Amino acid sequence: MEINIVSIITLTTVFMSILKVNSLECYVCENQEDNNEKCVKTIATCVYGQDVCFTEIRWGSTPYWSQGAKKQYYVSKRCSNRTECATTRERYMSLCTHIWYQDWVCSDCCQGDRCNYYIISGIGNLKPILGLLLGGFILLRLID
Numbered sequence: 572m573e574i575n576i577v578s579i580i581t582l583t584t585v586f587m588s589i590l591k592v593n594s595l596e597c598y599v600c601e602n603q604e605d606n607n608e609k610c611v612k613t614i615a616t617c618v619y620g621q622d623v624c625f626t627e628i629r630w631g632s633t634p635y636w637s638q639g640a641k642k643q644y645y646v647s648k649r650c651s652n653r654t655e656c657a658t659t660r661e662r663y664m665s666l667c668t669h670i671w672y673q674d675w676v677c678s679d680c681c682q683g684d685r686c687n688y689y690i691i692s693g694i695g696n697l698k699p700i701l702g703l704l705l706g707g708f709i710l711l712r713l714i715d
């Protein structure tokens with residue numbers, strides 16, 4: 572009898588720890604100017620069925636998509652699910668240009684606790700800089 576009770580307690584403990592592992596943790600924030608403060612400090616425990624962490628990064632002006640205004644980043648992070656993530660990514664596909672003089676929006680999802688710490692899409696920001704460097708290099712060669 573005693574063994575049975577021990578088994579039950581052990582099983583319960585194992586079960587509880589599995590449940591705990593299953594509730595995903597993501598960083599959450601809404602339209603922040605950069606990937607600091609809120610976006611790397613606020614952590615939410617996702618509800619059942621939310622199996623990925625979602626990150627959205629916008630580059631643009633306020634109000635959105637207005638020509639000639641000063642542009643900045645808008646970073647948002649939240650819990651999501653794979654279905655919603657795929658739909659959003661598809662919707663943003665043609666808008667995710669990373670062209671600095673245009674407004675753009677990109678989204679990304681990842682699996683694992685707090686996996687949306689870094690903004691992977693941000694790597695694309697190097698492209699305009701590389702373009703400028705390359706342009707400068709070619710110009711120098713032409714002057715030579």
Ligand SMILES: *[C@@H]1O[C@H](CO)[C@@H](O)[C@H](O)[C@H]1NC(C)=O
Nearest residue numbers: 620621651652653654655656
């Ligand atoms: C995914 O999330 C969306 C939005 O919150 C919800 O409408 C949808 O039912 C969810 N899908 C699944 C499979 O959980």
